Amino acid sequence: MWIRFKRDRTGVISAYVVLFFFLIGLLAPVISKLYGKDPYTVYADERPELFDSAGVPVQPNGGISGEFWFGLEPGNGYDVFTKLLYGIRTSLMISVAVTLATVLTGILLGVTAGYLGGKADYWISRVIDFLLAFPAQLFFIASMPVVVSLFVSPRDETPVYVRVVALILVQWFLGWMSLGRILRGTTLALREREFIEAAKVSGAPPGRIIRKEILPNVVTPILVQGTYMLPNFVTAEAGLSFLGVGIVEPTPDWGQMFAKASTELVMQNDITYMFFPGISMIVFIVAFNLLGDSVRDAFDPKTAR
Amino acid sequence: MTEDLVLPAPREAATDATDAPGEPLLVVEKLVKHFPVKGGFPIRRTVGQVQAVDGIDLTVHVGESFGLVGESGCGKSTTGRLITKLLEPTGGSISYRGKDITHATRRQLAPIRSEIQMIFQDPYSSLNPRQTVGKIISGPMEINGLEPEGGHEKRVRELLEIVGLNPEHYNRFPHEFSGGQRQRIGVARALALEPKLIVADEPVSALDVSIQAQVVNLLQKVQQELGIAFLFIAHDLAVVRHFSQRVAVMYLGKVIEVGDRDSIYTRPRHPYTHALLSAVPEVNVGGEDTEDGEDVPQRERIRLAGDVPSPISPPSGCRFRTRCWKAQDKCAAEEPPLIQISGNHAGHLTACHFPEEPTIEARDEDIVLDPALVALEESDD
Numbered sequence: 001m002w003i004r005f006k007r008d009r010t011g012v013i014s015a016y017v018v019l020f021f022f023l024i025g026l027l028a029p030v031i032s033k034l035y036g037k038d039p040y041t042v043y044a045d046e047r048p049e050l051f052d053s054a055g056v057p058v059q060p061n062g063g064i065s066g067e068f069w070f071g072l073e074p075g076n077g078y079d080v081f082t083k084l085l086y087g088i089r090t091s092l093m094i095s096v097a098v099t100l101a102t103v104l105t106g107i108l109l110g111v112t113a114g115y116l117g118g119k120a121d122y123w124i125s126r127v128i129d130f131l132l133a134f135p136a137q138l139f140f141i142a143s144m145p146v147v148v149s150l151f152v153s154p155r156d157e158t159p160v161y162v163r164v165v166a167l168i169l170v171q172w173f174l175g176w177m178s179l180g181r182i183l184r185g186t187t188l189a190l191r192e193r194e195f196i197e198a199a200k201v202s203g204a205p206p207g208r209i210i211r212k213e214i215l216p217n218v219v220t221p222i223l224v225q226g227t228y229m230l231p232n233f234v235t236a237e238a239g240l241s242f243l244g245v246g247i248v249e250p251t252p253d254w255g256q257m258f259a260k261a262s263t264e265l266v267m268q269n270d271i272t273y274m275f276f277p278g279i280s281m282i283v284f285i286v287a288f289n290l291l292g293d294s295v296r297d298a299f300d301p302k303t304a305r
Numbered sequence: 306m307t308e309d310l311v312l313p314a315p316r317e318a319a320t321d322a323t324d325a326p327g328e329p330l331l332v333v334e335k336l337v338k339h340f341p342v343k344g345g346f347p348i349r350r351t352v353g354q355v356q357a358v359d360g361i362d363l364t365v366h367v368g369e370s371f372g373l374v375g376e377s378g379c380g381k382s383t384t385g386r387l388i389t390k391l392l393e394p395t396g397g398s399i400s401y402r403g404k405d406i407t408h409a410t411r412r413q414l415a416p417i418r419s420e421i422q423m424i425f426q427d428p429y430s431s432l433n434p435r436q437t438v439g440k441i442i443s444g445p446m447e448i449n450g451l452e453p454e455g456g457h458e459k460r461v462r463e464l465l466e467i468v469g470l471n472p473e474h475y476n477r478f479p480h481e482f483s484g485g486q487r488q489r490i491g492v493a494r495a496l497a498l499e500p501k502l503i504v505a506d507e508p509v510s511a512l513d514v515s516i517q518a519q520v521v522n523l524l525q526k527v528q529q530e531l532g533i534a535f536l537f538i539a540h541d542l543a544v545v546r547h548f549s550q551r552v553a554v555m556y557l558g559k560v561i562e563v564g565d566r567d568s569i570y571t572r573p574r575h576p577y578t579h580a581l582l583s584a585v586p587e588v589n590v591g592g593e594d595t596e597d598g599e600d601v602p603q604r605e606r607i608r609l610a611g612d613v614p615s616p617i618s619p620p621s622g623c624r625f626r627t628r629c630w631k632a633q634d635k636c637a638a639e640e641p642p643l644i645q646i647s648g649n650h651a652g653h654l655t656a657c658h659f660p661e662e663p664t665i666e667a668r669d670e671d672i673v674l675d676p677a678l679v680a681l682e683e684s685d686d
Contacts, residue, residue, distance in 0.1 A: 194431035198491075201389050202445035202498065203411065203418035212444070216435035 004298045011294025017287035021280075025092045028085040037068075037079045039086045039252045044077035051077060062272035070276050074264060078250075084276055086252035088284075094167050095233040101172040103226055106179030111210060111218070113180070114187025125184070128177045136174050140236065143170055144245040160251050167246055171233055179225045186218050220299040227292035231285045238281065254281060330402060330502055330534050331388065331421075333363040337396035338383050342617060353617045357383040359558035360397065362643065363536075365502065370528050370535040372549030372566075374542055374581070376613055380558040381538045382426075385506045388536065389423045390414060401502075419449045419498035424524075426507040428487035432479040438465070439475040442494050449498060464493040468523060485516035492523060502534045509544060521548055542585050546570055551652075554578050557624040558616055560643060564653030572663035574646055574655040576607075577625045582665055583607040603667040610674035623658065630672050631659045 005011055024031070032038050044051050050058055055075050057063025062071030062080070070080035113124035145154075147166040152158050190196065190213075199209050238255025240246035242262075247253035254277055261273035337360055342353040358380040365371045375381050386392045388399060390406065398407045401417055422445075425431035432441055442464055443457040453460040462472035468489040479487055488508060495503050505524065509517040521544055528535050528548075539545050545552055546566060553563040554577065562575040573579055583605055609628050614620055620627050626636040635658050643656040648663055673679050 194425040194427055195433040197386075197391055198423065198425060198431055198494065199444070199448075200391055201418075201421075201423045202448050202494075203415055204444075204448050205411065208448065212436075213433055217433070 001298055005294060008294045008297060010290050011298070014287040014290040014294065017283060018291055021088060021284050021287075022092060024085060025089040028082075028089045031085055032082040035069075035082065037082050039078055039083040040250055041079065042076045043068075043072055043079065044075065047077075056268065062270060064272070071272055073260060073273065074268075076250075078252075080257075080273070080276060083252045083257065084254075084280065087254040087257055087277065088280070090164075090247060090252060091234055091237055091254040094164060094171075094237050095230055097168050098171045098175060098233045098237075099226055099230045101168065102176040102229060103179060103222060105172065105176040106183055106225075107215075107218075107222065109176070110180035110183025111187045111214060114184040115191055115206070115210060115214065117188070117191070121184070121188075124180070128181055131174060131177050134174055137236075137239070139174060140170055140240055141243060141245055144240060160247070163247055163251075167237060167240065171236060175229065175233065179222070179229070182221050182225060183218055186221055187214055190214055190217055224292065224296045224299060227288065227295050231288040231292070234281075234288075235285060328367045329364050330367045330369075331363070331365040331536070332400045333361065333384075333388065333397070334400075335360045335362060335397035336384070336387060336394055336399065338380075338387055338392060339395045356558050356616045356619055358387065359619070361555070361558070361560045363553060363560065363563075365534050365536055367501070368528075368532045368534055369551065370525075370537055370549045372545035372552040373536060373538045373555060374540060374545050374552060375555035376581075377540060378613060378616070379555045380616075381540070381555055382506050384555075385423070385504045385536065385538050389421055389504050391423075415449075419445070419451070420501040422495040422498055422500040422503050424488075424491050424495050424503060424505040424508045427511050428484050428491055429511070431491050432487055434479055437476050437478055438490055441479070441490060442497050445494060445497050451498065460497070461493075464496055465490075467496065467527075468493045469519075483516075484512050485520060488512060488516075488520050489523065492520075492527065496527065496531070500533060502536065504536045504538070506538045507540070508537075510539065510541065517544065524548065542570075542581065554581065557613055557619055559624055559656070561625065561657070562653075562655045563643070564650065564655075568650050568653040571665060572650070572653070573665065574649060574653075574660035574663055575625075575657045576629050576631055576659075576661055579605065579661050579665065580607045580609050604665055605667050606671040606673070608671075608673045608675050608678055610676065623656070628674070630674060631661075633659065 241255030257277040338358040339354040341351040344352040626632040
């Protein structure tokens with residue numbers, strides 16, 4: 001499996017790219033320290049000479065210079081480079097958390113439904129059908145403020161962690177069904193195999209059968225689905241932040257940078273602010289999806305592309 | 306369901322008096338398994354019962370090999386799964402060494418789990434593809450808390466040697482083995498718990514004929530050298546004849562004839578047993594020498610028509626009557642009991658109102674019930 005994966009050059013390159021993004025996210029504080037700036041400094045106040053009266057950087061291309069590598073944001077004048085680093089960090093942290101939560105839920109409910117069968121299977125499957133019928137994007141947008149208001153009163157300042165938790169909850173709620181369904185099917189097929197009966201004959205308790213006999217046999221669908229799901233969650237989270245219901249200023253976030261950039265694009269016809277978050281996100285999503293394909297191919301050589 | 310079942314039986318119990326050969330090890334009485342058939346809309350309800358096993362009695366003695374034969378779908382495998390408690394019986398009782406285990410839970414079964422093991426039909430699905438051979442064989446020992454001398458690995462290597470595999474295969478995965486080798490691994494797994502009874506559910510029917518003989522011989526060696534009782538489920542009469550001392554014939558969820566090997570194979574009384582035996586393909590018809598050097602007389606020829614009736618609505622009375630050439634009104638009205646008919650040896654029981662002569666020699670006239678076959682033969686003449 002590992003050998004087959006290593007032979008796939010696209011897969012290896014995308015794996016490196018993905019790894020690079022995760023490293024950037026992890027090391028964002030270190031990098032910004034070396035770079036000497038952080039994403040919360042309001043440079044419009046600190047260095048007013050860099051901005052004109054409208055709050056737009058004086059220098060061309062959004063104020064790109066040796067000092068500010070990716071330029072400065074209009075308005076508050078945040079440093080774009082560190083903002084992007086921290087934005088990637090926030091986005092990836094949320095997406096990884098959502099992926100873990102959905103995978104765990106999928107395993108729990110999918111394997112339970114498949115292994116127990118009968119009534120449990122019937123009800124879990126109906127719940128899956130019901131949730132799949134939800135319009136996901138609309139639901140996210142509509143429910144984000146509701147979920148947030150569950151934690152804090154709308155009149156108070158919302159702490160960042162509440163928004164993060166809400167984002168994770170909302171995406172998890174509508175994210176686990178596809179994996180759950182796949183695992184239910186796989187477990188259903190495995191349950192009828194004779195090695196499960198052999199384990200039962202030797203007196204194995206159900207927990208052991210699920211852990212030792214079934215789970216090792218469903219690792220492939222879990223990995224493949226997981227690598228497909230994570231980039232989806234990244235884009236969904238970015239979308240929510242773009243629409244203003246996800247992470248808000250001043251906390252940096254990938255999607256929210258697009259929101260800022262699109263206003264600038266309209267207001268000043270300047271594409272600079274779209275450029276860095278856009279390119280980085282496209283590279284990341286494409287690389288992760290290609291990685292997902294390669295993982296699937298490595299596990300399942302029979303499906304030709 | 307008795308209380309003392311929960312107590313772990315001391316392993317020395319293996320040498321007590323009940324272990325003498327000839328003592329009943331497993332007694333099955335009036336065992337019934339019905340599978341509900343669900344149907345109907347919008348409210349699903351039980352619309353019928355598949356009467357897979359409908360009141361069978363069996364006794365397996367210590368160290369004995371007991372064969373269970375019958376057509377596909379007659380309930381052989383269900384019986385095996387009921388005895389190993391993979392399925393919950395609908396009725397009747399199963400007792401192992403005098404203990405009633407019919408409705409025992411997993412915990413209650415724990416002390417005797419290691420004594421009843423199973424060998425499965427399909428060697429390609431009976432081994433977990435993600436576990437090494439060592440893990441597969443040592444798993445049952447771990448579950449039952451067995452700590453053999455020298456550790457699990459040493460014991461597994463011993464077992465691999467017993468079943469004729471290289472002990473060096475310890476770390477290999479099942480997909481690296483052929484069907485016959487896999488079945489040997491399955492045998493080693495069953496032996497790992499030092500069982501007293503092994504239920505072998507068609508252990509060779511998925512294998513090549515050349516490999517079948519090897520595996521059957523291995524099982525025979527195991528049975529004789531380790532003194533393990535076998536419930537050998539098969540549809541291959543020749544294999545059962547080679548392997549089993551006593552044989553039961555099943556038809557549509559019932560045992561219709563049971564007896565020692567020679568009684569069943571040379572002196573059968575039930576018409577169905579006659580038909581079954583006459584369907585066994587035979588090489589060198591009529592010219593074959595027996596062990597005594599006598600000529601084997603020409604065998605009788607019986608060809609049945611139609612299929613086995615549906616087990617959802619089996620025929621009244623004798624279940625074989627719909628295909629039997631001797632069926633009369635009595636057969637539909639009254640179910641024949643499984644008894645020793647006059648002329649039978651001791652222990653040879655038959656369930657038939659109008660038993661056949663105890664011989665398999667050719668009759669004056671062949672019994673050919675299949676109309677297509679009749680037409681074919683007439684056109685030949």
